[in-house]
Amino acid sequence: MTDISSLRIGFIGYGKTAQALAWNFNEVELNVVGASNESHSKINENTLPQGSSNFDSLSDLLDASNLVFLTCPDDSIASLCESLNWTESHMVIHCSGTLDSTTLSHAESQGAQTGIFHPLQTISHTLNPESYLGLFTNVTFGITSKHVEIIEILERMANLLDGSWVSLNDYDKTPYHIGAIMACGHVTTLLDLSSSLMTKAGLSKLESSEALRTIVTKTIDNYFMYGPISLTGPAARHDKDTVLNHINWLRENHPEILDTYTNLTRHSTQIVTRESETNYIPELEDK
Incomplete structure (x- = not known):
């Protein structure tokens, strides 16, 4: 079982979902090494939790991280994943409620383990990311992966955030996400x-x-x-x-x-x- 404290977490696509997760991960003492934008646009340092860095280079972020969240818009996740060079040391996660695990198939083909970690929560933009703290308390996370290690890590992350989790297969994600959107x-x-x-x-x-x-x-x-x-x-x-x-x-x-x-x-x-x-x-x- 992976020691969760040994994770080096990075985000590519530093919007509201990434900011909310980064600040809450940091609050429970997980190691968030930093973030980068797929467009290479500069990240406001004030939006990063303490101890995290802005990476100008995506390859530098991949070198510094072993658990990478692709938190860019849904229609960019597959192309972003395909543009990067992954290794067996990487775990690659997306947070889309509707996309399935095949979106990360390029990373799988290069030896990385992949999964999905979708918080069933509405996340609004804020000028003060610290206000995201506690946002995931009692929130359900939809977890999908074919890798036992990834499932265990994501379950423990959900628990650390005082949330709960449900296991979803790729087919189940569509009705699950429709239900979430309607609610x-x-x-x-x-x-x-x-x-x-x-x-x-x-x-x-x-x-x-x-x-x-x-x-x-x-x-x-x-x-x-x-x-x-x-x-x-x-x-x-x-x-x-x-x-x-x-x-x-x-x-x-x-x-x-x-x-x-x-x-x-x-x-x-x-x-x-x-x-x-x-x-x-x-x-x-x-x-």
Whole structure:
């Protein structure tokens, strides 16, 4: 078993994911030697954790590291990997939620061991990377590799970050990532649509945000406490007249939202049908 303290961790592509991982790895006393950008653009030294260096040369970073994270945009990972010279001493990891392990096949062909370490977390840009500390507490990491040593290392990393992990094969990654996007990015999209509809009713953006904050927070709390039976709204109470009123209004005023509304309502009715034998929970108030 590899001594995790002997790892020399490097990042190629030093964006928000790399910064968040680098600062949290450094916080748990893993050795982050430094980072480089695939475009060779200069890294702001203030974004590097203490003891880490900016490498102008990718080959110099590879020489200094034995565990290399390729954290560039998804569509650049394969070409970046293919442009580099790997050795048997390297372990090569990408953090994409959607790409499979074949993306790193060039590194494998040169003797390196490869894997995937995807944090199921939303990561925003920040001017102060120290604010990333603790970001991965209770976060689930999706781990994929055919190498036992890589799996063990990545599992221990997840544990050190106070997270948990699930093992995924290449085929499982697609539904896993779709689920993650629908629970994260699509929720943001739905909130933006909800906010725009609230402003149509005369609320300011601030009033809309405050109004939605309470109901959204309660909805999420209810779902994780009670499950899908916590569904509320006209579909849950079989209120066809309200649904038809909504459809007619959207058709006339916001036809671009109509398909989204009808598809979500259709799925809501499927939840109601599926959960129809579950006991009603009186604590939940319909909305």
